[in-house]
Amino acid sequence: MKKQDGVKWAVKNIGKRLDVDKKYGSQCADFVIAFTKEHWGVHPTGNAKDFINFKFPKGFQVIKGKNQIPQPGDIFVFGGEYGHTGIVTEANGKYFNSIDQNYYNESLTKGSPAAFVEDHEYTNFIGVIRPPYEDAEKGASKKSTKIETINHTINYNMAKRSGSVKGVVIHNTAGNSSAKQDYNILRNASVARYEAGIAHYYIDRHTVWRAIDTYSVAWHTASPDGNNGYIGYEVNESMNASNKDFMANEQATFKKAATDMLYYGLPVNRSTVRLHCEFVPTACPHRSMTLHAGWNPVTQGAAPLSVVNQLKDYFIKEIKKYYNDPSLKAGSPASNDVADRTTIPTEKQKAKPAKKKGTKKVNGYKKNKWGILYKAEKGTFTCKATQGIVTRYTGPSIHNPVAGALEYNQSVNYSEIQDYEGYIWISWKVHSGKTVYMPIGKSNGKGNRVGSAWGTFS
Numbered sequence: 001m002k003k004q005d006g007v008k009w010a011v012k013n014i015g016k017r018l019d020v021d022k023k024y025g026s027q028c029a030d031f032v033i034a035f036t037k038e039h040w041g042v043h044p045t046g047n048a049k050d051f052i053n054f055k056f057p058k059g060f061q062v063i064k065g066k067n068q069i070p071q072p073g074d075i076f077v078f079g080g081e082y083g084h085t086g087i088v089t090e091a092n093g094k095y096f097n098s099i100d101q102n103y104y105n106e107s108l109t110k111g112s113p114a115a116f117v118e119d120h121e122y123t124n125f126i127g128v129i130r131p132p133y134e135d136a137e138k139g140a141s142k143k144s145t146k147i148e149t150i151n152h153t154i155n156y157n158m159a160k161r162s163g164s165v166k167g168v169v170i171h172n173t174a175g176n177s178s179a180k181q182d183y184n185i186l187r188n189a190s191v192a193r194y195e196a197g198i199a200h201y202y203i204d205r206h207t208v209w210r211a212i213d214t215y216s217v218a219w220h221t222a223s224p225d226g227n228n229g230y231i232g233y234e235v236n237e238s239m240n241a242s243n244k245d246f247m248a249n250e251q252a253t254f255k256k257a258a259t260d261m262l263y264y265g266l267p268v269n270r271s272t273v274r275l276h277c278e279f280v281p282t283a284c285p286h287r288s289m290t291l292h293a294g295w296n297p298v299t300q301g302a303a304p305l306s307v308v309n310q311l312k313d314y315f316i317k318e319i320k321k322y323y324n325d326p327s328l329k330a331g332s333p334a335s336n337d338v339a340d341r342t343t344i345p346t347e348k349q350k351a352k353p354a355k356k357k358g359t360k361k362v363n364g365y366k367k368n369k370w371g372i373l374y375k376a377e378k379g380t381f382t383c384k385a386t387q388g389i390v391t392r393y394t395g396p397s398i399h400n401p402v403a404g405a406l407e408y409n410q411s412v413n414y415s416e417i418q419d420y421e422g423y424i425w426i427s428w429k430v431h432s433g434k435t436v437y438m439p440i441g442k443s444n445g446k447g448n449r450v451g452s453a454w455g456t457f458s
């Protein structure tokens with residue numbers, strides 16, 4: 001028996017209630033006893049915390065203390081009044097994942113079913129029991145099997161969600177930053193920067209940064225329903241990673257989405273797995289769509305429903321892999337089937353989509369094929385947002401690269417206005433000759449502002 005067989009046994013029993021002693025329901029200890037009894041005929045006794053001092057037969061290793069990283073298949077032990085125990089699926093120096101009974105909705109009398117638990121901390125950790133697997137490490141190991149998780153949220157309190165979570169929205173950042181770089185850039189950014197778009201997670205193949213806890217709203221879809229009801233995941237590096245690396249970033253995202261969906265008890269289907277472009281006109285998620293549905297929304301404009309569904313079905317299939325087996329490692333491409341075509345739009349392709357010839361007229365605006373409403377209009381705007389407003393290059397989108405910011409009481413002369421992604425935008429040329437775009441308030445998607453502007457016009 002190998003360590004992965006131990007993990008597989010735990011996965012197989014997710015959702016079940018194992019009660020070996022027929023006392024107090026499905027306690028955490030029952031799960032571990034059922035495991036060691038079934039495979040090695042060993043029945044540790046006492047509370048979970050006592051397992052660390054139980055005399056296991058030859059072949060078992062008991063490795064005490066915090067100076068180690070538990071390995072997949074290890075039985076971890078926590079101290080405390082009764083302690084806690086379960087089977088490790090992956091771990092790094094800061095957190096570990098496991099499958100435990102009686103962790104969520106714990107009850108001293110009834111227990112609770114086995115569940116996948118992500119990101120246990122080591123506070124109460126007192127060691128592991130390592131069964132005699134054929135491929136077991138000898139003694140304390142420092143080998144990390146889990147990608148880095150940063151659970152340090154942004155320095156701003158978002159409102160708590162009202163009602164329940166409806167699903168997940170997978171975004172592409174349309175940027176070059178890694179998840180860790182975004183953590184450094186965004187955790188102490190201004191409210192105006194957050195107003196211009198912030199998701200719950202930023203993810204690549206090395207790091208999962210939880211920017212906002214999932215009980216709170218994130219401003220990731222520019223739609224009240226999307227922001228309140230859905231958890232937002234940004235797949236990082238969509239403008240610079242190779243196809244292979246970007247797909248690995250996606251895989252880490254699918255795993256995170258799957259474990260959140262497990263946690264919230266959500267099914268994985270077209271109603272729960274959503275795209276940003278279903279909420280408002282946007283090219284997001286541009287890279288995933290180009291890769292997996294063969295449609296580049298940056299050069300081809302808004303995708304037809306068939307393309308949207310094709311991409312959603314791909315996301316659903318991939319999320320289900322981790323949903324059905326949350327012990328699978330994140331951060332590697334799904335298969336060797338990596339497209340060798342170019343899927344990153346060039347700067348030229350991304351540049352100034354709002355200047356393209358429109359075909360339809362809406363409310364005095366022209367509408368281009370990306371769904372951006374635009375019209376020429378000259379005026380002066382003075383920023384009255386105390387934290388300033390972030391400006392963007394390439395087009396009116398919260399996914400475009402940050403150009404700078406207009407500070408409180410600064411004014412600009414703009415020459416065009418747009419409606420896109422739920423905001424009214426203004427744009428103007430800066431000294432470099434580039435055009436910058438800045439949201440000045442929320443929109444109704446028909447060219448009208450909703451609520452007050454973030455400044456004054458003259």
Ligand SMILES: [Zn+2]
Nearest residue numbers: 171172276284
């Ligand atoms: Zn998006």
